[in-house]
Each structure stands twice: as structure tokens, then as C-alpha cells.
Amino acid sequence: MKTSMRLTVWMLLFFTVYANCQSKMVLIKGGEYIPLYGRDSTKVKVKNFYIDVYPVTNQEFVTFVKKNPNWKRSKTIRLFADSSYLSNWKSDTELNEHQKEKSPITNVSWFAAKNYCENQGKRLPTVDEWEYVAMANKTMPDARTLKNYNKFILSWYEKPKTYNQEIGSTFENYWKVYDLHGLVWEWTSDFNSVLITGESRKDVDTDSDLFCGSAAVNATDLMNYAAFMRYAIRGSLKAKYTMKNLGFRCVKDEK
Amino acid sequence: MKTIKHLLFFIAFSTLLSACNKKTTKEISKTDYQCPMECEGDKVYKEPGSCPICKMDLKPSTKKEVKILSDEISETSIFNLTSSWNTEDGETIQLKELKGKTLVMVMIYTTCKAACPRLAADMRNIEAKIPAKYNNEINYVLVSIDPVYDTPERLKSFSKENFMEGKKWTFLQGTEDGVREFANVLSVKYKQISPLDFSHSNIISVFNRIGELIHQQEGLGVDNKETISKILETFQN
Incomplete structure (x- = not known):
């Protein structure tokens, strides 16, 4: 009797600790949809997967950095992050006074974000997965044709410093996922698959000399300006870049 | 009994520790x-x-004697990447095993009809302009962006078809993750449009002996004068 009691207590303790380390995830039921930019502008299939309910927070990233000293600001090599990586932290492992623990982590590179997710046994979402979840509003899985939906996103683009807000401060969408729009932009694993702007280097739009098969990638819905902005940002990023308003969240395959 | 258990645990632990510290040295x-x-x-x-x-x-x-390089890798060196790659000869390597030579790298896929043959031609044009005396100091590396289809065998026959045989040519097959990461280091963009067909940027990158990116040639059939002179500079350092 005593042993079983002890066991239950331990199990309970274990699970609470476990649940605390692992941020909350929800299952996304896969399906097909037509993204703004897809393969031949046709439907894209998304498999079932789990996604973090919230973006990764400052506090969570502090914990990660403490456990993985290679990702300290002073240790991270330039191949993996530019010089503004975690630049507004007070020190290697401390936030600044004005940074809230529950605000989304930003100023992290793609390499750092990817490594964080892998450390949790997760991965970064693909562009297709991220867009699939993000096209939902509060009640519909695909609200992209609604005026309100686009208006909300566009009004966020105009608001300054939303990255200072806490996670969960925007709406809960159809999938019970928060903050896809309204707080920060988010890294995706294959952000560098976006070819629309060339590389915003010296080449021009759909330069057939720079891109093989570039004519095959075109907007299916140019009206969807909000999404267009996201793709444009992705197209201009490099993996070592860090931005004040660019964070991330992780996903996991359904077992 | 308990002591034995402890001892076993200790041994297992110490092997784990020492395994981490093991350094593999390779004769180049x-x-x-x-x-x-x-x-x-x-x-x-x-x-x-x-x-x-x-x-x-x-x-x-x-x-010439291969110049002796320090073991230190700088912060911007691509040899910091730890992904594994298969060569066209079926060897498994890490990028740092390419250290010591100037690297001219490009990302292609063998089923590509449009740009890749021209990219391959651009690589050959560069190779043709580098004096033969540097043959042992340079490595032309073609990395596949289609790790599923482009097996070592496929890469091998691509190298034959395109007259890119010999030890100064290297073809690499990675993992999907490794390729994505590598492309990011090169700022190369690509997307699978359909099976066997990709959109991708046409960029040839030059790295010095210690894996630092020193030049990128963008576009197809462009004047490679600057690329050549940058490559020649790497031999001086």
C-alpha cells in the first residue's frame, strides 16, 4: 500500500515537472489547401501534427541557453547568428528589466530556433504547416476569404512593438492555437523555399537566370496581401539573421 | 551486489564521457x-x-606539401556544420574533411533540365581557367538539393555525363535537413515544385582553405572573371 502511494505521488510529481518543461501542444488535423505560393499553385497536403499553443517565451529560451551554453550570446558563432542575436538581454543568461518572461523570444536566428526545437524533441514547422494553422480565425479552419480576418492581420502590421506583449494576448483560433497573428513573425523550417523576391540582393523578381523554374511559382491569390507580406519577409531572410519581431514555435509529428 | 551495480554504472558513465572526447584524426x-x-x-x-x-x-x-593548418575553425567557417554527406563514391564524410583546399561549391539536382546543365557548364568554365598547377589545391563540389533521388550512383553517372570526373570533383548527397541547413549557409533558396523538379537559386560559392565564404557568383552564364581572381587569391594565403 505504502509503495503504491509513494509511486502515485512520484508519478504525479514527474508529470507536473514534465508538463512544465514541455510547452503545451495541440493536435492539428491535416488536410489539403491552396497556399499563396505552392507547388504549381495546386493543393498542398499537410499531415497531422502537433503544434505549440504559444510561441516560445523569453523565459523558456533563458532555460534553454543555460542548459546549452553554446547558444549563449557570447559563445554563438557568426555562422549561426548575426551580431544582434539576443542583443537586448542584460547578460548571457539574464533578461533586461523591461523584458517580460512571458513575452515571445525574439532576436533569434533560424539556427538557434531549429536547435531549440530539436532539443525538445520537436522541429520547426514548414511554411505549409504554419500557413495551414494560421489561416484559421476563431471559428473557421480557413478564414482567408473573410474581410475581418485580413483586416486584423493588417492592423497588426501597423502596430508597433507587439513583441513586448505576453503570449496568449491575442485570440485563440479554431485549432486552439494562440498568437499566430498579432505578436511576432515566426521562423519556419523551409523559409528559404520562398523565391518570389529573388533574394532581395542584386537580382530582380523571378529572374529566370537566377532561378530555375521560377515561372512555376506565382501568387494564387494576390488579394491576400497579409499572407503576401509574410512570404515577402521569408524571402528576404537569411538563416543567421535575427530580428526584434521574429520569434518561433515548434511542432512535432503525430506518432 | 550493490557495489557491482555501482561499479557497472560508473564504467558505463565513464565510457560515455570518454566517447564524447574522442577525436578522430584523418590522414588527408x-x-x-x-x-x-x-x-x-x-x-x-x-x-x-x-x-x-x-x-x-x-x-x-x-x-607541394599540403599546407599545415591549425585545427582551429573560425566562427564563419562552414566546417562548423556537423551534418554527414555521401560522396559519389559512396564514402560518408563531414564537410570539415574537405578542409585544406579551396572549395568551389554549387547546389544542383541531376534531373534538372533548365538551369543545372548551364550551372555545370559554368563550373567547368571556372575549372578551365584555373591553371593546372593548382589542381591539388582546389576542390569543385556539387551538392544535390534532391537527397532522395540523387543517390551516390546517380551522382556518379551525372559526373561522367558532365565530364566532371577525377579527384578535384566531389558530389555530395546529404539528408533533407542537412541540405536545408547547408543551403541556408550559402543563402541558396530552393523549393520542390513537383517530384524531380525544384526551383532554386543559381549561385556558385567560393570558400578558402578553412571554409570561409569569400565570394559568390550569382546567375547563369555570367562573367566569371571576378570569381577566378578570388579563387587565385585563396592560393596565395
């Missing part, structure tokens, strides 16, 4: 053999023998 420089008459240009053989054309005995090639 090997002696090659060449025909003294250079009947076949600068073709080299791995083993001694005789030249198939003039029948003279092959001589150890008089190549």
Missing part, C-alpha cells in the same frame, strides 16, 4: 603517381605502375 595527404611524360595531362594514379600510353614507370607526383 596521400602520395599520388603520375606519368613523367604527362601523356594524360595531369591524371594521377593511386598506385604505382606504368603509363598506359608511353609505358614509362609512374613517378610519385611532385605536388
Whole structure:
């Protein structure tokens, strides 16, 4: 009797600790949809997967950095992050006074974000997965044709410093996922698959000399300006870049 | 009993620890053999023998000593990447095993009809302009962006079809993750449009002996004068 009691207590303790380390995830039921930019502008299939309910927070990233000293600001090599990586932290492992623990982590590179997710046994979402979840509003899985939906996103683009807000401060969408729009932009694993702007280097739009098969990638819905902005940002990023308003969240395959 | 358990645990733990610290050292420089008459240009053989054309005995090639480099890798070196790659000969390597030579790298896929043949031609054009005396100091590396289809065998036959054989040419098959990461280091963008077809940027990148990116040539069929001079500079340093 005593042993079983002890066991239950331990199990309970274990699970609470476990649940605390692992941020909350929800299952996304896969399906097909037509993204703004897809393969031949046709439907894209998304498999079932789990996604973090919230973006990764400052506090969570502090914990990660403490456990993985290679990702300290002073240790991270330039191949993996530019010089503004975690630049507004007070020190290697401390936030600044004005940074809230529950605000989304930003100023992290793609390499750092990817490594964080892998450390949790997760991965970064693909562009297709991220867009699939993000096209939902509060009640519909695909609200992209609604005026309100686009208006909300566009009004966020105009608001300054939303990255200072806490996670969960925007709406809960159809999938019970928060903050896809309204707080920060988010890294995706294959952000560098976006070819629309060339590389915003010296080449021009759909330069057939720079891109093989570039004519095959075109907007299916140019009206969807909000999404267009996201793709444009992705197209201009490099993996070592860090931005004040660019964070991330992780996903996991359904077992 | 308990002591044994403890002991076992200790041993397991210490092996784990020591496994982490193990350093693998690799012999890079090997002696090659060449025909003294250079009947076949600068073709080299791995083993001694005789030249198939003039029948003279092959001589150890008089190549320069491979410059000794420090083990330190700088922060911006691509040798910091730890992904594994298969070569066209079926060897598994890490990028840091390419250290010591100037690297000219490009990302392609073998089923590509439009840009890749032209990219391959651009690589050959560069190669043609580098004096033969540097052959042992340079490595032309073609990395596949289609790790599923482009197996070592497929890469091998691509190298034959495109006259890119010999030890200065290397073809690499990675993992999907490794390729995505590598592309990000090169700022190369690509997307699978359909099976066997990708959109991708056409960029040729030059790295110095310690894996630092020093030049990128963008576009197809562009003037490679600057690329050539940057490559020649890497031999001086």
C-alpha cells in the first residue's frame, strides 16, 4: 500500500515537472489547401501534427541557453547568428528589466530556433504547416476569404512593438492555437523555399537566370496581401539573421 | 551486489564521457603517381605502375606539401556544420574533411533540365581557367538539393555525363535537413515544385582553405572573371 502511494505521488510529481518543461501542444488535423505560393499553385497536403499553443517565451529560451551554453550570446558563432542575436538581454543568461518572461523570444536566428526545437524533441514547422494553422480565425479552419480576418492581420502590421506583449494576448483560433497573428513573425523550417523576391540582393523578381523554374511559382491569390507580406519577409531572410519581431514555435509529428 | 551495480554504472558513465572526447584524426595527404611524360595531362594514379600510353614507370607526383593548418575553425567557417554527406563514391564524410583546399561549391539536382546543365557548364568554365598547377589545391563540389533521388550512383553517372570526373570533383548527397541547413549557409533558396523538379537559386560559392565564404557568383552564364581572381587569391594565403 505504502509503495503504491509513494509511486502515485512520484508519478504525479514527474508529470507536473514534465508538463512544465514541455510547452503545451495541440493536435492539428491535416488536410489539403491552396497556399499563396505552392507547388504549381495546386493543393498542398499537410499531415497531422502537433503544434505549440504559444510561441516560445523569453523565459523558456533563458532555460534553454543555460542548459546549452553554446547558444549563449557570447559563445554563438557568426555562422549561426548575426551580431544582434539576443542583443537586448542584460547578460548571457539574464533578461533586461523591461523584458517580460512571458513575452515571445525574439532576436533569434533560424539556427538557434531549429536547435531549440530539436532539443525538445520537436522541429520547426514548414511554411505549409504554419500557413495551414494560421489561416484559421476563431471559428473557421480557413478564414482567408473573410474581410475581418485580413483586416486584423493588417492592423497588426501597423502596430508597433507587439513583441513586448505576453503570449496568449491575442485570440485563440479554431485549432486552439494562440498568437499566430498579432505578436511576432515566426521562423519556419523551409523559409528559404520562398523565391518570389529573388533574394532581395542584386537580382530582380523571378529572374529566370537566377532561378530555375521560377515561372512555376506565382501568387494564387494576390488579394491576400497579409499572407503576401509574410512570404515577402521569408524571402528576404537569411538563416543567421535575427530580428526584434521574429520569434518561433515548434511542432512535432503525430506518432 | 550493490557495489557491482555501482561499479557497472560508473564504467558505463565513464565510457560515455570518454566517447564524447574522442577525436578522430584523418590522414588527408596521400602520395599520388603520375606519368613523367604527362601523356594524360595531369591524371594521377593511386598506385604505382606504368603509363598506359608511353609505358614509362609512374613517378610519385611532385605536388607541394599540403599546407599545415591549425585545427582551429573560425566562427564563419562552414566546417562548423556537423551534418554527414555521401560522396559519389559512396564514402560518408563531414564537410570539415574537405578542409585544406579551396572549395568551389554549387547546389544542383541531376534531373534538372533548365538551369543545372548551364550551372555545370559554368563550373567547368571556372575549372578551365584555373591553371593546372593548382589542381591539388582546389576542390569543385556539387551538392544535390534532391537527397532522395540523387543517390551516390546517380551522382556518379551525372559526373561522367558532365565530364566532371577525377579527384578535384566531389558530389555530395546529404539528408533533407542537412541540405536545408547547408543551403541556408550559402543563402541558396530552393523549393520542390513537383517530384524531380525544384526551383532554386543559381549561385556558385567560393570558400578558402578553412571554409570561409569569400565570394559568390550569382546567375547563369555570367562573367566569371571576378570569381577566378578570388579563387587565385585563396592560393596565395
